[in-house]
Amino acid sequence: MDTYYSPSISEVKNHRLRCNLTQKQAAELVCVTQVTWSRWEKGICTMPAGLWKLFLIMIKPTDEVNEVNKDIPRTTLQSLTDTWDELDIVSI
8 A cells, every 4th residue: 555645743834934935825835724734733633645745846946846756656546547548438
């Protein structure tokens, strides 16, 4: 089974601060509320791996995005949907 990386409390906060973002600005990058972001930084709940990946992509220069993509494995759904383009399905 694939494992997904969820960031620690300090990683969430430190990455945000290094980018000079408020909690509200960081939350908007990943389409959540400031309250949700605050909960991640306080450790009330864990930031989902997919939103962490999105945040890293949004804050990093394009040449570093490939490095981010290598750290988080593809999901089964992603693998399945990649093959959909190869199918020759005719709509009725």
